[in-house]
Amino acid sequence: MAAYLSRLHHISLHVTNVDKIAYELVSKFKFNLFVARLTEKSKQLAFRKGAAVFVVNERPNMSPLELNGVTLSTERGISPSESEPGWTNNIQPGENNDKDPNCLYDVHPHYPVDTASNVCFEVEDVERSFKSLRNLGCDFLVPPTEVCDDKGLVTYSVVKSILGNVNHTLVDTSKYKGSFLPGFQEVENVAKSTESCPITHFDHITYACPRRCTPQVMSWYERHFGFQRFFIDSNEDVDEGYVLNKEGIGLRLTAMEYWKCSETGIELPFTDKKQPDCKFVIAESLPEQGRNQVDTFLEQHRGPGIQHIGLYTQDIVSTAQTMGQAGVHFFSPPPAYYTEVGKQQEMEDAGYDPQMLSRHGILLDTDLRQAQTDPSCQTTDTQKKRYLLQVFTKPIFSEDTFFLELIERRGASGFGEGNIQALWRSVQAYMDTERAETEAQGENITPEPKHCHNA
Numbered sequence: 001m002a003a004y005l006s007r008l009h010h011i012s013l014h015v016t017n018v019d020k021i022a023y024e025l026v027s028k029f030k031f032n033l034f035v036a037r038l039t040e041k042s043k044q045l046a047f048r049k050g051a052a053v054f055v056v057n058e059r060p061n062m063s064p065l066e067l068n069g070v071t072l073s074t075e076r077g078i079s080p081s082e083s084e085p086g087w088t089n090n091i092q093p094g095e096n097n098d099k100d101p102n103c104l105y106d107v108h109p110h111y112p113v114d115t116a117s118n119v120c121f122e123v124e125d126v127e128r129s130f131k132s133l134r135n136l137g138c139d140f141l142v143p144p145t146e147v148c149d150d151k152g153l154v155t156y157s158v159v160k161s162i163l164g165n166v167n168h169t170l171v172d173t174s175k176y177k178g179s180f181l182p183g184f185q186e187v188e189n190v191a192k193s194t195e196s197c198p199i200t201h202f203d204h205i206t207y208a209c210p211r212r213c214t215p216q217v218m219s220w221y222e223r224h225f226g227f228q229r230f231f232i233d234s235n236e237d238v239d240e241g242y243v244l245n246k247e248g249i250g251l252r253l254t255a256m257e258y259w260k261c262s263e264t265g266i267e268l269p270f271t272d273k274k275q276p277d278c279k280f281v282i283a284e285s286l287p288e289q290g291r292n293q294v295d296t297f298l299e300q301h302r303g304p305g306i307q308h309i310g311l312y313t314q315d316i317v318s319t320a321q322t323m324g325q326a327g328v329h330f331f332s333p334p335p336a337y338y339t340e341v342g343k344q345q346e347m348e349d350a351g352y353d354p355q356m357l358s359r360h361g362i363l364l365d366t367d368l369r370q371a372q373t374d375p376s377c378q379t380t381d382t383q384k385k386r387y388l389l390q391v392f393t394k395p396i397f398s399e400d401t402f403f404l405e406l407i408e409r410r411g412a413s414g415f416g417e418g419n420i421q422a423l424w425r426s427v428q429a430y431m432d433t434e435r436a437e438t439e440a441q442g443e444n445i446t447p448e449p450k451h452c453h454n455a
């Protein structure tokens with residue numbers, strides 16, 4: 001039996017320079033630092049915006065020499081070739097948080113680059129989830145462990161996923177009254193107004209995955225966490241996923257979602273508790289169209305993992321404007337995107353000023369499927385259409401191993417093909433420039449495409 005998840009609790013980032021990412025999240029992305037765990041050996045800071053919580057962990061800065069000495073742990077997962085230098089999947093044998101509380105509610109990934117590597121879920125019963133997942137053959141990095149302070153007790157456990165360095169902490173906070181987790185101290189903070197940046201939750205998490213590995217990743221999440229397939233497009237092939245394979249874009253997208261089964265959980269802007277919240281998108285690059293941003297991620301991240309996270313906002317224009325003014329760098333599609341006759345009309349029909357969208361690099365896509373079953377469906381033509389607005393940030397870590405996205409959904413639940421194409425072109429142009437610069441410095445490394453093994 002699978003472990004059923006109540007809700008997404010937080011996402012963990014592991015970075016060498018916590019202060020830099022803290023600055024980015026607070027000053028630029030308008031998150032609130034609300035709790036911290038600072039010990040001699042560790043620095044863990046938690047940032048919140050609506051229901052979206054990031055825990056930023058200080059990552060030991062290891063030299064390539066040290067990294068090569070770490071035992072590989074790749075028995076089951078999808079990871080790059082073992083011969084690749086600098087690769088390590090996770091903790092060293094024998095190390096776990098019982099003995100090494102440096103990184104509470106997670107493990108030190110001993111990973112060579114900054115990475116977003118843990119998606120923590122709230123579950124109703126950690127012990128039961130642990131037993132069922134272990135019976136299904138999962139590797140646990142931390143067995144069920146209790147942590148308490150004067151506000152109560154939580155139980156957690158950390159399970160290794162099938163994909164690269166991605167782990168999942170499972171936590172039960174039902175017996176805890178504090179504002180986050182035991183061991184974290186509240187930080188004196190003036191709660192900032194959310195008016196100009198109304199981010200409410202994580203909309204989706206996108207994995208970059210090696211070629212032909214999507215089915216294994218899908219079935220792992222179905223089998224272990226009860227995830228279900230989410231069809232991005234009505235014409236999407238069950239086996240092939242949503243394929244974009246033309247004009248230089250070679251991408252296979254497959255999405256999945258989980259269903260909340262608990263009465264607990266933060267109120268999200270869904271009235272029906274059976275609604276899924278955060279989706280998981282698996283992105284795989286297709287070889288025919290040449291190198292692309294998924295390949296770049298796999299190379300720079302030294303393996304598969306979390307490529308980006310979509311933050312849901314109720315007002316993308318004001319959010320992008322505020323963040324842009326604070327110094328967030330967004331990708332902008334080629335200017336022609338906003339002046340195409342059809343596009344301009346589409347934006348105006350949706351009630352947006354194309355120049356305003358252009359100023360912030362915001363992409364708009366119309367979902368051509370009509371609202372059939374949605375009871376909130378309005379009557380006029382304009383309101384019947386479903387829109388999706390997105391804007392993508394430039395990498396926020398020092399290497400191209402993670403970025404954020406703002407997304408506003410006006411009825412559309414998928415991922416716009418038009419938006420992905422526009423994004424792709426802008427990212428491609430950025431990558432080409434970066435690559436040219438790297439080549440000029442004589443540091444160009446082009447590894448073989450990565451394949452999965454040992455499923």
Ligand SMILES: O=C(O)C(=O)Cc1ccc(O)cc1
Pocket residue numbers: 206253281283293294310390405415416419420423
């Ligand atoms: O459109 C989105 O937000 C996605 O998440 C799909 C996606 C996946 C990978 C990419 O490199 C670009 C786009």
Ligand SMILES: [Fe+2]
Pocket residue numbers: 204206308309310405
């Ligand atoms: Fe996305």
